[in-house]
Amino acid sequence: MVLAEAASSATGGATERERRREAVYEACVTALESLVEEGVFGTARIRVAVFAVSDVEDPVREVEWIRRLNLPSRSRDVWADAVASRS
Numbered sequence: 001m002v003l004a005e006a007a008s009s010a011t012g013g014a015t016e017r018e019r020r021r022e023a024v025y026e027a028c029v030t031a032l033e034s035l036v037e038e039g040v041f042g043t044a045r046i047r048v049a050v051f052a053v054s055d056v057e058d059p060v061r062e063v064e065w066i067r068r069l070n071l072p073s074r075s076r077d078v079w080a081d082a083v084a085s086r087s
Helices: 003-009 014-038 059-069 070-084
Strands: none
Touching: 014 059, 059 070
């Protein structure tokens, strides 16, 4: 723990910045979940909701966001299309 705090101090508080960034991302996805539940974007069968951030290249996190915002079948479709487009 002390080593992590020292590393954080040495890097200008990057750990705190990362925590704040993660909190903002979580707030965005949570807000989108509320809007999805209200039907703002249409019915789940015909829509795909995606939260993406331009400077994030973390496929595991992106898949989790897509999974949270869509039906399982739609999530798989989006992920399959994304993988195919990167090939």
